[in-house]
Amino acid sequence: MDKIASDIVVIELTEIETAPADYFVLCSCDSDVQMRAIVDEVEQRCKKEGVQKPRVEGITSAYWILLDFFDVVFHIFHYNARKFYNIERLWGDGNFYKLSKDGKLFPVQDKTKFLIEGKILETV
Numbered sequence: 001m002d003k004i005a006s007d008i009v010v011i012e013l014t015e016i017e018t019a020p021a022d023y024f025v026l027c028s029c030d031s032d033v034q035m036r037a038i039v040d041e042v043e044q045r046c047k048k049e050g051v052q053k054p055r056v057e058g059i060t061s062a063y064w065i066l067l068d069f070f071d072v073v074f075h076i077f078h079y080n081a082r083k084f085y086n087i088e089r090l091w092g093d094g095n096f097y098k099l100s101k102d103g104k105l106f107p108v109q110d111k112t113k114f115l116i117e118g119k120i121l122e123t124v
Helices: 032-049 079-085 112-117
Strands: 006-012 023-029 055-057 064-068 072-078 095-099 105-107
Touching: 023 032, 023 079, 032 064, 032 072, 064 079, 072 079
Parallel strands: 023 072
Antiparallel strands: 006 023, 006 095, 055 064, 064 072, 095 105
């Protein structure tokens, strides 16, 4: 996802009783073409790894596509939609992790400014 997606954040929701999944993975894109390319890549990798393809919602949308693996849900946003819906603030009680360019997860120590101002975290 790193070639066409940015601002990748993982939210761990395992400690939230009402959460619909254990993890959310959020990313931003510049265009609906990039969003669909991510969906295609995920589906190809699922096929290659023998993993059942996710349920896909919003594929005709130019703003938000959801890939539902039940325990993990990917939210692929256009930049403006991500700011508008602000999923990070809605699930602010979760544990946040930032994905580095080399694919490592780093815990977000202070998410207060990020959640209040709706700013997307800087890349690690």
